[in-house]
Amino acid sequence: MPERARMLDLAPHPEGGWFRRTYTSPLTVELPRGPRAAASIIHYLLSDGEASAWHVVRSDEIWLWHGPGTLTLQLGGSGNEPVDGETTVLGGDTPNGERAQAVVPAGVWQRTLPSEGETLVSCVVSPEFHYDDWVLDAPAG
Known part of the structure; x- marks a missing residue:
């Protein structure tokens, strides 16, 4: 378990x-x-x-970057299966196109690509995240 995960009392997702x-x-x-x-x-x-x-949520999701590393968020369309689509790099280098936040609309597949350094984000889901409203394509690994 990463030290920051232990300090924040995080569990495996x-x-x-x-x-x-x-x-x-x-x-x-x-x-x-x-x-x-x-x-x-x-x-x-x-x-x-x-x-x-890859996963899809039936609510809007807002990703808020805290750092210190970067995170690449990829969208995968709204079909029955994800397809490689647009990416957004969450990070602090705004002059080079990194963003501090990104929105994934309800019903759109999403995933993160391998992170560069340890990265902490917050995810706001509205209406709330509920496992009944979520589909996982395949576990990461």
């Missing part, structure tokens, strides 16, 4: 990497699939060279 939910909104919204909190947030950590597997 089924997609790869490490996570812990840090916030769930007390407000709820009614959806056809059932009530959900208005939003949830996790810390998500990737060690050097780690990646997350």
Whole structure:
């Protein structure tokens, strides 16, 4: 277990990497699939060279970079299976195109490519993340 994961009390994530939910909104919204909190947030950590597997969430997801390394987020379309698509590098070098945040629209496949250095992000999901609203293509590894 990476030291930062231990310090932040993170657990292994089924997609790869490490996570812990840090916030769930007390407000709820009614959806056809059932009530959900208005939003949830996790810390998500990737060690050097780690990646997350293709997955899709039925809610919008906002990625917020904390560093220190960079993370490449790849979108995979909204079909039944992911396809290699647009990438965004989350990092602090904004003059060279890195961004501090990125949005993955609801229903769009996403994954991270192997990270460069240890990278901590937060992921805000609205309405909240719920395992019933999530599909994992294949575990990372």
